[in-house]
Amino acid sequence: xxxxxxxxxxxxxxxxxxxxxxxxxxxxxxxxxxxxxxxxxxxxxxxxxxxxxxxxxxxxxxxxxxxxxxxxxxxxxxxxxxxxxxxxxxxxxxxxxxxxxxxxxxxxxxxxxxxxxxxxxxxxxxxxxxxxxxxxxxxxxxxxxxxxxxxxxxxxxxxxxxxxxxxxxxxxxxxxxxxxxxxxxxxxxxxxxxxxxxxxxxxxxxxxxxxxxxxxxxxxxxxxxxxxxxxxxxxxxxxxxxxxxxxxxxxxxxxxx
Numbered sequence: 277x278x279x280x281x282x283x284x285x286x287x288x289x290x291x292x293x294x295x296x297x298x299x300x301x302x303x304x305x306x307x308x309x310x311x312x313x314x315x316x317x318x319x320x321x322x323x324x325x326x327x328x329x330x331x332x333x334x335x336x337x338x339x340x341x342x343x344x345x346x347x348x349x350x351x352x353x354x355x356x357x358x359x360x361x362x363x364x365x366x367x368x369x370x371x372x373x374x375x376x377x378x379x380x381x382x383x384x385x386x387x388x389x390x391x392x393x394x395x396x397x398x399x400x401x402x403x404x405x406x407x408x409x410x411x412x413x414x415x416x417x418x419x420x421x422x423x424x425x426x427x428x429x430x431x432x433x434x435x436x437x438x439x440x441x442x443x444x445x446x447x448x449x450x451x452x453x454x455x456x457x458x459x460x461x462x463x464x465x466x467x468x469x470x471x472x473x474x475x476x477x478x479x480x481x482x483x484x485x486x487x488x489x490x491x492x493x494x495x496x497x498x499x500x501x502x503x504x505x506x507x508x509x510x511x512x513x514x515x516x517x518x519x520x521x522x523x524x525x526x527x528x529x530x531x532x533x
């Protein structure tokens with residue numbers, strides 16, 4: 277510490293002493309950090325622009341990984357059990373996406389956001405069961421049949437119309453949210469968490485898209501679900517995310533080729 281004497285006062289006032297060399301080093305470090313951040317931001321923007329310039333990937337709307345199941349496109353018959361693999365938590369997914377899912381889980385854990393699979397494959401018959409349970413719950417609270425149906429459809433899809441029937445859709449959150457969620461484990465607030473943001477940004481690198489994005493409800497007929505991810509393949513996923521498309525919009529582009 278340097279000592280500064282102030283004459284006329286019966287005391288010493290001290291302040292940190294910093295040499296000119298130290299000040300120059302500190303200033304240099306600050307400038308270097310600013311430049312590094314600018315470079316990273318520029319690199320990210322360049323990568324995004326490059327992705328947008330990529331030609332429309334090869335594919336057909338009838339490909340297994342691009343199958344559309346939605347409130348306007350029902351799946352009439354369940355797939356064979358042979359199509360699915362059972363995960364460590366007992367849930368099932370299409371066996372063709374297991375490796376991609378495991379890679380996504382590993383990457384998320386490495387980034388500090390270990391994932392929790394809340395829901396995966398659901399058969400049409402099982403969807404009928406849980407859908408009826410939800411209806412009964414609202415009816416028990418005094419809602420009419422029509423009112424109960426509307427309430428259930430806010431958060432659940434009618435049997436035959438759910439992507440979960442394909443085994444290509446998974447509901448994901450990170451462990452922090454799973455352990456500390458405020459009211460419901462599947463709610464829009466997850467989008468504002470660090471884990472939710474990481475998933476939204478990086479899932480496409482492993483072939484998954486955020487299936488029901490915010491502001492696209494008129495196209496998907498499903499409310500914003502920051503936890504619902506759908507496998508489509510890496511090339512398709514990167515194109516969809518780079519161009520901020522829904523699966524519906526993307527399939528329209530493929531069909532128009």
